[in-house]
Amino acid sequence: MTATRVLVLNSGSSSVKYQLLDMSDGSRLAVGLVERIGEETSRLKHTPLATGESRETTGPIADHEAALKAVAEELARDGLGLDSPELAAIGHRVVHGGQTFTEPTVIDDAVLAEIERLIPVAPLHNPANLTGIRTAQALRPDLPQVAVFDTAFHTTMPEAAARYAIDVKTADEHRIRRYGFHGTSHAYVSRATAALLGKSPEEVNVIVLHLGNGASASAVEKGRCMDTSMGLTPLEGLVMGTRSGDMDPAVIFHLMRVGGMSTDEIDTLLNKRSGLIGLCGDNDMREIRRRIDEGAEDAAQAQLAFDIYIHRLRKYIGAYYAVLGRVDAVAFTAGVGENAAPVREAAIAGLEALGLAVDDELNAVRSGEPRLISPEGARVAVAVVPTDEELEIADQTYALVGNGNA
Ligand SMILES: Nc1ncnc2c1ncn2[C@@H]1O[C@H](COP(=O)(O)OP(=O)(O)O)[C@@H](O)[C@H]1O
Numbered sequence: 001m002t003a004t005r006v007l008v009l010n011s012g013s014s015s016v017k018y019q020l021l022d023m024s025d026g027s028r029l030a031v032g033l034v035e036r037i038g039e040e041t042s043r044l045k046h047t048p049l050a051t052g053e054s055r056e057t058t059g060p061i062a063d064h065e066a067a068l069k070a071v072a073e074e075l076a077r078d079g080l081g082l083d084s085p086e087l088a089a090i091g092h093r094v095v096h097g098g099q100t101f102t103e104p105t106v107i108d109d110a111v112l113a114e115i116e117r118l119i120p121v122a123p124l125h126n127p128a129n130l131t132g133i134r135t136a137q138a139l140r141p142d143l144p145q146v147a148v149f150d151t152a153f154h155t156t157m158p159e160a161a162a163r164y165a166i167d168v169k170t171a172d173e174h175r176i177r178r179y180g181f182h183g184t185s186h187a188y189v190s191r192a193t194a195a196l197l198g199k200s201p202e203e204v205n206v207i208v209l210h211l212g213n214g215a216s217a218s219a220v221e222k223g224r225c226m227d228t229s230m231g232l233t234p235l236e237g238l239v240m241g242t243r244s245g246d247m248d249p250a251v252i253f254h255l256m257r258v259g260g261m262s263t264d265e266i267d268t269l270l271n272k273r274s275g276l277i278g279l280c281g282d283n284d285m286r287e288i289r290r291r292i293d294e295g296a297e298d299a300a301q302a303q304l305a306f307d308i309y310i311h312r313l314r315k316y317i318g319a320y321y322a323v324l325g326r327v328d329a330v331a332f333t334a335g336v337g338e339n340a341a342p343v344r345e346a347a348i349a350g351l352e353a354l355g356l357a358v359d360d361e362l363n364a365v366r367s368g369e370p371r372l373i374s375p376e377g378a379r380v381a382v383a384v385v386p387t388d389e390e391l392e393i394a395d396q397t398y399a400l401v402g403n404g405n406a
């Protein structure tokens with residue numbers, strides 16, 4: 001029997017998303033999510049596609065190891081267990097690959113050691129990724145495991161975009177530079193946008209706006225990343241669900257000296273208590289829009305959070321327009337980008353002079369398919385292009401080790 005299945009694990013700081021795919025036809029066999037890992041109210045939602053009937057369990061799941069074991073049990077209940085001879089490989093999203101990893105990589109001890117060495121620059125993400133890999137290895141030691149790095153797509157960035165303007169010796173000693181993240185999504189979406197326009201990736205320049213809980217923008221020229229908004233860590237750039245994005249770094253010294261805060265307290269403030277949640281108490285764009293649209297008592301606070309989010313987004317659209325010189329498309333993706341029509345409308349409003357506009361009717365359409373939302377004949381296409389990081393990771397994993405390639 002040819003093993004054609006790939007299990008993809010996307011381990012976040014407090015969640016694990018997973019998919020089991022059959023690469024012979026790209027079909028999904030199971031998808032699921034474990035969230036709120038480490039809390040009393042952890043939730044596992046598992047959907048076998050054969051029946052489409054989801055199973056949900058709530059209750060404490062202490063850590064990523066326990067989460068993955070619970071996932072393995074759910075898969076086994078559907079006859080899709082990790083012991084299946086049809087499983088060809090396990091693909092892992094790894095957030096930080098530094099400058100070492102520019103391609104998907106078969107995981108061995110040296111690769112694990114390097115991912116571990118990079119923990120200081122991805123403290124929220126790399127430890128979870130490592131636990132995911134080690135737990136999967138323990139469950140199936142014989143199976144190839146592949147790491148697909150968020151940073152890989154951005155390694156083509158020119159030095160002018162990748163360097164901070166700080167003392168070069170200090171920067172080099174501590175490997176301080178802009179790495180960028182969500183690269184799997186930026187790569188997938190920029191290619192899918194080209195396809196939507198009926199072009200090859202080499203023919204188009206695209207600004208990709210990945211707006212999820214974490215959010216980042218990228219400028220993609222002929223399929224290569226020229227700039228992206230996240231930096232040394234996933235904190236820089238856009239306003240996010242719980243992260244501040246760009247600000248004067250002196251805010252940190254001020255909070256230390258005048259506010260008496262510790263390094264860890266400031267780290268938590270900027271990564272977990274800032275962005276939309278810090279501004280208005282909600283990090284979910286649905287809730288923010290509800291407060292605004294229903295004129296809730298605290299609508300003004302939600303409106304200000306929305307306005308700050310949009311202002312930053314528009315600055316990046318303008319900046320990346322200038323980085324690329326010529327833009328063929330602006331693509332919105334991830335949870336907010338795919339679903340929040342008011343965000344897309346506000347981000348593009350008034351940019352007709354740049355050839356950018358949104359058609360209200362097209363923008364209101366809800367669909368899981370890639371689609372144009374710019375008016376017919378517009379100079380620059382504006383598109384909604386659903387991302388699929390798991391499919392991209394599965395493709396890259398299978399290309400590397402599927403069908404006896406390992
Ligand atoms: N219908 C919707 N309208 C507006 N925002 C939405 C909608 N659905 C999801 N979102 C937003 O998408 C976010 C999650 O996006 P996602 O790409 O799944 O993020 P992550 O991968 O970082 O968890 C939610 O926090 C919410 O703000």
Ligand SMILES: CC(=O)OP(=O)(O)O
Binds near residue numbers: 012212213214
């Ligand atoms: C790198 C990053 O920010 O990832 P996420 O959006 O999954 O938190």
Ligand SMILES: [Mg+2]
Binds near residue numbers: 334
């Ligand atoms: Mg995401």
